[in-house]
Amino acid sequence: MTAPTLLVTRPRPQCAAWLARLAELGVEAAALPLIEILPARDAAPVTAAWAALSAVDLAVFVSPNAVEQFFAHGQGSTWPAHTLAACVGPGSAQALATHGIPARQIVQPAVDAAALDSEHLWEQLAPRRDWAGARVLLLRGDGGREWLAERLMAAGAHVEAVTVYHRARPHFSAAEQALLDAVRADPLRFVWLFSSAEAVGHLQAQGLALTGQRAIATHARIAEAARAAGLGPVVLARPAPEAVTQALKGL
Secondary structure, eight states, rough: OOOOEEOSOOOOOHHHHHHHHHHHHTOOOOEEOOEEEEOOOOOHHHHHHHHGGGGGGGGEEHHHHHHHHTTTOOOOOOOTTOOOOEEESHHHHHHHHTOOOOGGEEEOOOTOSSOOOOHHHHHHHHGGSOOOEEEEEEEEESSSOOEEEEEHHHOOOOEEEEEEEEEEEEOOOOHHHHHHHHHHHHHHGEEEEEEEEHHHHHHHHTTTOOOEEEEEESSSSHHHHHHHHHHOOOEOSSSHHHHHHHHHHHH
């Protein structure tokens, strides 16, 4: 039997690196971005956040998109030596390192954490310092989970959420639309890779019959959304190409 093609649904800027690494691992994969990343509608708060960064104790980046969109407004500014940069996944951590933030200032879930999410990030942040009076920036898209912000505020921190990018429904190129049509015609040739529950919703909007289509999800909440949409079987994998490759073999 021919191995299925893995459909990487991450935003377009992240797909190339994933496809390159998956190819090295021997996985046939193709990009079908299900979320469009656009600059924040109002750049003024992002510029203001950069101007006040020297007074910030912690900046939390919700995704690689948040990293890239925030640094797009940095205009060559240097990251403060005392400001921690936190994230939940290795892709965000790599993006932070690429922008020159030292490893000692990057906080992320433990390597052996059961999941890469806000709960496991908080396990690393909580003992780092007394958060009472600390100034925290939460750098994200439009909205999102408030769990970590609530933990920080309960610990006495002052948290400011700044929208650094805007998420939108995908706009497919001709090649991407052709790929979607191929999935529609022969879904068993493909396996979906979801790193966002929102991407699942955008896929539902395309009108495909999702029942019985296989998927890999990078978090339990995303897997729940995929199953609720009718996909199945759905398996979990950490958001790293190596882990996804193992999950694909399991399917």
